[in-house]
Amino acid sequence: MAALQKRMAGEVDKLAQIDRANSAYRAARSGLETSLGPDPDLTEALLLEEAAKRTAAVEKLRAARAALDKHLASESSLATVAS
Missing domain, CATH: 1.20.5 (Single alpha-helices involved in coiled-coils or other helix-helix interfaces)
Structure with missing residues (x-):
């Protein structure tokens, strides 16, 4: 027992x-x-898609900033030469 x-x-x-x-x-x-x-799988896919879009936007901004910096640097050089 x-x-x-x-x-x-x-x-x-x-x-x-x-x-x-x-x-x-x-x-x-x-x-x-x-x-x-x-539906976690769908939400994850949507979040990944949004992250990819934001990453692409950041890359565009970086490229624009680099182009602006290059332009400003060449403008500064031209101003120095013209003086």
């Missing part, structure tokens, strides 16, 4: 661990859905 009670207590402990793990899983999933919505 004592062996059966000990085994049952062990099973109760296992079930309690499963319940805690399930609660942690549900909390993590809820957090994920809050952050990424019900």
Whole structure:
């Protein structure tokens, strides 16, 4: 009888661990859905697309800045030569 009670207590402990793990899983999933919505794959794809667009915009700005810097440097050189 004592062996059966000990085994049952062990099973109760296992079930309690499963319940805690399930609660942690549900909390993590809820957090994920809050952050990424019900379709995380779609949200990730949209975020990656937005990041690519922003990266391209930054590169255009850098190229424009480099062209402006080059223009200003040549303008300064011309002003020095003209003086």
